[in-house]
Amino acid sequence: MIECTLCGRLVLGLTGYDWTVVPWMLAPATGVMPGPCHVSCLQERGAAGSWAAAVEAYHRERWPRWLAGVDAGVGWRLHSSRAARRFHLWRSDGAMASFAYAVLTVAPHRTGTDLAELGTAHAATLLAAMGTDRPGSVVPLPRMIERLRLTDRYPFVEGTVTLRRGVVVADHPLALTRACLRAAHQLAAEGADTYRFPSDG
Numbered sequence: 001m002i003e004c005t006l007c008g009r010l011v012l013g014l015t016g017y018d019w020t021v022v023p024w025m026l027a028p029a030t031g032v033m034p035g036p037c038h039v040s041c042l043q044e045r046g047a048a049g050s051w052a053a054a055v056e057a058y059h060r061e062r063w064p065r066w067l068a069g070v071d072a073g074v075g076w077r078l079h080s081s082r083a084a085r086r087f088h089l090w091r092s093d094g095a096m097a098s099f100a101y102a103v104l105t106v107a108p109h110r111t112g113t114d115l116a117e118l119g120t121a122h123a124a125t126l127l128a129a130m131g132t133d134r135p136g137s138v139v140p141l142p143r144m145i146e147r148l149r150l151t152d153r154y155p156f157v158e159g160t161v162t163l164r165r166g167v168v169v170a171d172h173p174l175a176l177t178r179a180c181l182r183a184a185h186q187l188a189a190e191g192a193d194t195y196r197f198p199s200d201g
């Protein structure tokens with residue numbers, strides 16, 4: 001079982017909703033322990049901002065190609081890894097996400113998250129909440145979340161959950177603001193010749 005270090009309840013591992021705090025990400029005096037947690041728990045503790053600040057430098061260094069903005073008071077920076085064809089979204093409210101360029105090709109933009117491998121206690125819990133262990137059966141993700149009594153941790157989640165090739169997989173929309181989405185298309189379209197390190201000005 002994967003449990004939240006802050007509330008002790010199940011962590012699904014959904015992109016944009018959950019995070020694993022590793023020791024170097026810890027901000028002093030926030031009371032946050034290393035391990036998996038709900039971003040909503042970080043936010044409720046008032047620790048999301050300081051925690052986001054603690055990982056900001058890492059994002060800048062690791063993926064030096066980005067576009068940034070502010071939406072409804074939340075600062076964001078969309079980092080692009082051209083080699084991996086992935087985006088790494090940093091947000092000042094801690095709701096970070098990593099997703100593939102390929103997410104952009106189909107609207108509405110959704111991502112797949114592997115939640116658990118068959119044979120683990122975690123998968124058994126999820127399958128019980130899904131109400132089926134038949135491969136390929138598609139179950140509404142909010143229904144599974146409700147049965148796990150986790151709706152308050154994942155209040156806006158839509159999408160589906162399926163057992164696919166021995167893995168419980170969630171397919172759900174990515175909550176991207178319009179400006180962030182525009183940035184994603186721009187970053188994905190940029191050619192290598194237009195690439196500049198931020199330090200180049």
Ligand SMILES: [Zn+2]
Pocket residue numbers: 004005006007008009037038041153
């Ligand atoms: Zn929690």
